[in-house]
Amino acid sequence: MRCAVLNLRKASRVMTRLYEDIMKPSGLLPTQFSLLVAVRARGPVGITRLAEALSMDRTTLTRNLRPLAREGLLTIERASGDRRARQVSLSDAGLARLEVALPLWREAQRRTAELLGEARLDRLLGDLRAVVERGGERIAE
């Protein structure tokens, strides 16, 4: 069917399984890997800001952090200034885990490019970003 949400969700399921398979030896699921990468790129960062960067609901992020914090891959600490806020940081173990996962992630990327072709993949990524940019503004309401 020519339905945007159905086709996005279907493709999302397929791609998630592909990355999961390849990245399994790292012990990280694709979402968890993305989360660690996002935290590494932003240094200590608040939950709300991190959620916005991932176009993810804040409360979803809170729970997605849990298994990673449980494993000690990142830390969630009360901020020094604002006592409401919490800062998420990558731990040394988290960085080490990322280094295990990165080659596997690159292999999954390679496999994806092989499936679709570089040009089509680039085009798809651009269109997906357009969806996020143009459709994601409701979040700020």
Add this chain to the structure above:
Amino acid sequence: MRCAVLNLRKASRVMTRLYEDIMKPSGLLPTQFSLLVAVRARGPVGITRLAEALSMDRTTLTRNLRPLAREGLLTIERASGDRRARQVSLSDAGLARLEVALPLWREAQRRTAELLGEARLDRLLGDLRAVVERGGERIAE
């Protein structure tokens, strides 16, 4: 980041919220709507076959059927021939619900086309289908 699974999942979240908002008055979530449409198109259909059509794990489908069966929108009955199999069918209430939801779905489609432009949306749908076709074959292994 130039990551296929991250961008697909992000876009999927954004688009899901957009459709959810618009379709809310129907009482159907996007996944549930897609499921009813898929059942309507296939008449009485087995769980495994339906799951394949949706690129969805069979056990996920089993659980996704539950709230719809609970509301009486579809029925799940033992097949006459094979006593292992179950047949999923759309009920009259399901059909009625679909007719409530369809105009809302069309509005969500219209809004999506407005956000991306017709041409870009068509291109995106084609690329997503390519992901499903080329990446989804692992399921058959």
Add this chain to the structure above:
DNA sequence: TCGAATAATGTGCATATACACTTTAATCAT
């Protein structure tokens, strides 16, 4: 300064997702 509005986060609940394992029934090979 103190009460109201705002901001950052967490919880309860429900759905979505899928792997590993189990159960039951059909089919197939000998």
Add this chain to the structure above:
DNA sequence: ATGATTAAAGTGTATATGCACATTATTCGA
């Protein structure tokens, strides 16, 4: 015919997702 294999489906467990509501702390206006 019967034991082995295959096929259809369900369950246990864990993560992913987000809305409604609650909590706590900051900020801001009179």
